[in-house]
Amino acid sequence: MKLKNDLLIRTALGEDVERPPVWLMRQAGRILPQYRALRGSLSGFKELVETPALAAEVTIQPVDELDVDAAIIFSDILVIPEAMGLTYEMVEKKGPLFPKTIESEKDIVALISGADAAAELKYVYDAIQITVKELDGRVPLIGFAGAPWTIFAYMIEGSGSKTFSKAKRFLYQHPELSHQLLQKITATTIAYLQQKVASGVSLVQIFDSWAGILTPTLFRTFALPYIKQIAAAITGVPVTVFAKGAWFALAELESIDCNVIGLDWGTSPDYARKHITKVFQGNLDPCQLYGTAKEVELAATKMVQDFGGKHIANLGHGVYPDTPLDNVRVFVDTIKSLSYAS
């Protein structure tokens, strides 16, 4: 499918472009009234994730409503542990919950992985095919997966956590089992993302949401090598790696075979540029969108100036559900009004 708007892809590939492309993490979600309406009519979050036509519908909503430069397939990083044999529930206002967690080697051995596990996620590939068809080349579709450490953290911890101390304890107490589990997650994620590419996504993003609670040494040992494996295994489309909070490993992220590094709002463009030559994605504080329209415009403009090119405009985290939609619009429109030429 030939893209009519391929700005995201050209930027990710490092080409000189006219302006930064713009999209928002979590743009398909509660900020949109049409999402809330659809979601309210369903039994739960997972029904939306697992019904291809509905997932496609909400994926396209922000393209229609906000005219962003990319769509990202509506899904969840936790489909991977589920495909491997560990079911999750999404508890309203609380987040994910795993009724059973990984506690022993036996639990790890029992998990399916690789292509066998990835084959369980046909509903995602179907959603991608429907979305690509319906988008009809308007914008590229992004596919994503959680990084192995983040998926591991949920599989051990069983839910979200401020410290993920149970998951980290497992790393310290069972380093070999940890590597065994991380490798199974990695094999599954590679097969999954390759299948996503085969289904039509134009770029792949890896989210290491909990990278920031690791020490530099733990990140180097248990996170980075698996991200590298995944990035190296994806061919044909550009790859973005977003290791939230892993400022301490910024220089090492440069060594990943990927095109784009996502940044959270704690890392200034200036600091990032000193350590990495890749394209950046990010990184406005999502709370900046609670300010006035004028302040959003100024902050978005300043961000683009500070990065000074090789930049995909986004927030430094998923947009918060109670963000005023008008300010999201100002953010998107401001970026689209800018030009590197001027």
Added chain:
Amino acid sequence: MKLKNDLLIRTALGEDVERPPVWLMRQAGRILPQYRALRGSLSGFKELVETPALAAEVTIQPVDELDVDAAIIFSDILVIPEAMGLTYEMVEKKGPLFPKTIESEKDIVALISGADAAAELKYVYDAIQITVKELDGRVPLIGFAGAPWTIFAYMIEGSGSKTFSKAKRFLYQHPELSHQLLQKITATTIAYLQQKVASGVSLVQIFDSWAGILTPTLFRTFALPYIKQIAAAITGVPVTVFAKGAWFALAELESIDCNVIGLDWGTSPDYARKHITKVFQGNLDPCQLYGTAKEVELAATKMVQDFGGKHIANLGHGVYPDTPLDNVRVFVDTIKSLSYAS
């Protein structure tokens, strides 16, 4: 009161010492069986905080049990909002909860502050006096307070939060009111810490627990100036500033009129030394204490070597309640067995 063990103070003042002093954030707490026994006999956490003889008792427990080089007065950073007029509850397994939060200028004006508010906390000063008397100079007693931004965050948000997006929204939407509230918290904290010093603490630590969720610009605007005011107002004892997660402002922390900078586990000694010439405190990953005794010993030794002096040994965060006490002991004993001379 002349200190028999003044290693912490000499180290904080930058003197050459024989080995790093060692203590643990949250050492007076659930890791100790004697703490759990006492706590179990009480109605709640606040009874312990507000009863001077009991607070003194649990403050001294880790000195008896672990032979650490410092005691830290058992209390909570949230006594400050309470003294200003905003009561909190401590909900078991959930954390702090404020039934009423700050929403408007009227709410801010209604708060008492400065010496008037600090006078409400007589039970803390009494606890300090009892503790100092009972310690009889064995080790120095540390007093502490939350940094204004962290206290502000709880006062607006009303509870703990992963994002503190409500508190951050207030910064963006009401910058002037934010400064007004931060200044009132600062004035109260100064009076409070001065009173703690007058009551006998030998060092003061300021905890900015939520510094890491700010952007560099927000930290510079709403956090740093108030920490500076407090540090400058404390005379007679050394001051430690622990701005958790504020790696992006490390160079700016150097400009605070304080002696010691606390570090979380994300910041390597090497990185910290490049930006700051002050004494450091920290920063072993609390989860490292889940490893074997041998691993704890190796990690503690490596940490001391990596800092290479001008260092107060501690964890990079409060010790987790389920940490094996024997490993805490190994951590403390390892540090105490080391010598800079060798």
